[in-house]
Amino acid sequence: xxxxxxxxxxxxxxxxxxxxxxxxxGYDLGKWGPDGWYGTDTRDAVVAFQKKEGLKVDGKVGRxxxxxxxxxxxxxxxxxQEEDDNVIIDIMDKYPNPRLYSPSRTPNKHVDTVVLHQxxxxxxxxxxxxxxxxxxxxxxxxxxxxxxxxxxxFIYHAQGLxxxxxxxxxxxxAGTPDRLAPQILTxxxxxxxxxxxxxxxxxxxxxxxEWRYLCAHRQSKDSRRSDPGHEIxxxxxxxxxxxxxxxxxxxxxCTGSGRPLPKEWGSDYTAKY
Numbered sequence: 001x002x003x004x005x006x007x008x009x010x011x012x013x014x015x016x017x018x019x020x021x022x023x024x025x026g027y028d029l030g031k032w033g034p035d036g037w038y039g040t041d042t043r044d045a046v047v048a049f050q051k052k053e054g055l056k057v058d059g060k061v062g063r064x065x066x067x068x069x070x071x072x073x074x075x076x077x078x079x080x081q082e083e084d085d086n087v088i089i090d091i092m093d094k095y096p097n098p099r100l101y102s103p104s105r106t107p108n109k110h111v112d113t114v115v116l117h118q119x120x121x122x123x124x125x126x127x128x129x130x131x132x133x134x135x136x137x138x139x140x141x142x143x144x145x146x147x148x149x150x151x152x153x154f155i156y157h158a159q160g161l162x163x164x165x166x167x168x169x170x171x172x173x174a175g176t177p178d179r180l181a182p183q184i185l186t187x188x189x190x191x192x193x194x195x196x197x198x199x200x201x202x203x204x205x206x207x208x209x210e211w212r213y214l215c216a217h218r219q220s221k222d223s224r225r226s227d228p229g230h231e232i233x234x235x236x237x238x239x240x241x242x243x244x245x246x247x248x249x250x251x252x253x254c255t256g257s258g259r260p261l262p263k264e265w266g267s268d269y270t271a272k273y
Contacts, residue, residue, distance in 0.1 A: 001014055002060060002061070002062050003015055003018060003038055003060065003061035003062075004038065004043075004059065004060040004061070005038055005039065005040060005042070005043040005059060005060075006038075009037045009038050009039055010037070010038040011036050011037045011038065012036060013036070013099075013132075015036050015037065015038045015042070016034055016035075016036040017132070018042070018046070018061050018069065019033070019034035019035070019036070019042055019045075020034045021069050021073055021128070022042075022045045022046070022049060022069075024073070025049070025072065025073070027045040027048055027049060028041070028044075028045060028048075029041050029042060029045055043059040044059070046059050046060070046061055046065065047059045049065070049068075049069070050065060053068050053072070055068060066124070067124060069128075070124040070126045070128055070129050071126065073126065073128035086142075086143045086144055086145065086188065086191050086192045086195055087144050087145070088144075088145045088146075088147065088195055088199060089127045089144060089145065089146045089147065090147045091127055091131060091146060091147065091148060092147050092148065092149060092150050093150070094131070095131040095132065096132075097149070097153070098132050098133060098134045098135075098148075098149065098155060099132070099134060100134045100155050100156040100157065101134075101149075101153060101154070101155050102154040102155065102156065105154035105163075106152065106153045106154045107152040107153070107154075108151075108152050108153065108154045108163055110163065111151060111152065111163065111164065111165060111204075111207070111209055112164075112209060112210055112211060112212040112213060113161065113163070113164035113165070113211075113212065113213040113214070113215055114164055114165045114166075114167060114200065114211065114213070114214050114215070115157070115158045115161050115164045115165070115166055115167070115214075115215050115216070115217055115220075116167050116169070116214070116215070116216055116217070116228040116232060116233070116236065116237055117135065117157070117158070117166060117167065117168045117169065117217045117227055117228055118168070118169045118171065118172065118173045118226070118227055118228040118229055118232060119168050119169065119170050119171060119172070120172055120227070121171075121172055122141070122170060122171045122172060122182060122183060123170060125140045125141050125142055125144075125170060126140075127140075127144075127146045130146050130148060130168075130170070131148065133146075133148045133149070133168055134155055134156070134157050134166075135148065135149070135155060135157045135166030135167070135168045136148060136149045136150070136151045136153070136155070136165050136166045136167070137151075137165070137166070137167045137168070137196055137199075138167075138168050138169075138170060139167060139168070139169045139170065139189060139192050139193060139196060140170050140189075140192070141170050141171055141183065141186070141189065142188065142192075143186065143188030143189050143191055143192035144192060145192050145195050145196050145199070147199075151165040151200075151203060152207070157217075158215075158217050158220045158221070159220040159221050159255075159256050159257075159258070160220045160255040160256040160258070161215055161217070161219065161220040161255065164213075164215065165200065167196060169185075169189070169228060169232055170183075171183030173185065173226070173228065173229035173231055173232060174226070174229055174230065174231070175225060175226025175227075175229050175230060175264075175273060176226075176230050176262070176264040176273050177230055177264060179226075181229070184231065185231040185232055185235055185236075190235050190236065193235075193236045197240055197244075201244075211244070211246065212246065212247060213246060213247050213248070213249055214237055214240055214241055214246045214247075214248060215248060215249060216228055216233060216237070216248075216261060218254075218258060218259050218261070218262075219249070219253065219254045219255065219258040219259065219260065219261065220254070220255050220256050220257075220258040221256070221257060221258055222257040222258060222259055223257075225259055225262075225273065230264050230265050233261070233265045233266070234265060234266065238266060248261060251268055251269045251270060251271070252270075252271070259271065
């Protein structure tokens with residue numbers, strides 16, 4: 001989406017995200033600050049940012065300016081933990097709660113499940129870009145991990161499975177081996193998933209909770225039949241289930257409008273994709 005100054009003024013969450021980034025970087029947004037409206041102060045701040053970063057100076061936020069904002073913001077984020085080439089970046093409590101956050105059901109007292117998702121789209125592979133994630137943990141295509149929201153916070157991310165910890169994998173992945181998709185799961189991402197697994201083991205223990213189940217978003221929503229996809233399930237979920245003694249709730253299990261796990265995702269499953 002191209003953001004620019006015009007009359008009547010453009011407004012909305014995307015404008016506010018740009019403003020918040022510019023404000024955090026020290027650019028002047030005038031007396032109203034990050035108000036969600038693309039006025040002359042925002043245009044001038046964008047121009048100043050573009051000049052400093054050597055971009056085309058037009059006062060508009062297109063693909064190039066978005067990417068540079070993400071790059072600059074991500075460069076200021078310290079790693080929470082580092083192992084080999086992968087890092088865990090903790091931005092919990094740094095940004096406002098996501099759109100589907102439920103304060104009335106937070107803290108979530110009975111967490112025993114983790115749900116794997118794929119985002120279904122590739123977004124800029126930075127912690128700053130996933131700061132408004134409607135979930136708890138993001139696995140980036142680089143293999144880095146972002147702790148976005150406290151797993152005790154209730155977020156509507158998976159319909160009847162929303163009382164679970166949500167892991168979102170950046171990108172669009174094939175539902176079955178005979179389908180093509182823009183992204184593939186890399187060894188670096190599998191290593192990043194290992195960091196998530198270890199972090200979750202510690203988190204459940206510290207919270208005095210028992211991690212019992214690992215589910216797929218597909219199991220709670222019919223339109224998400226490819227979520228998280230065969231690669232993610234085979235290379236991340238199934239090894240976790242075997243190693244930690246977790247349950248996927250059974251080959252025929254689903255809730256609401258969801259679908260059981262399909263035969264293309266493992267030899268124990270019999271459901272149609």
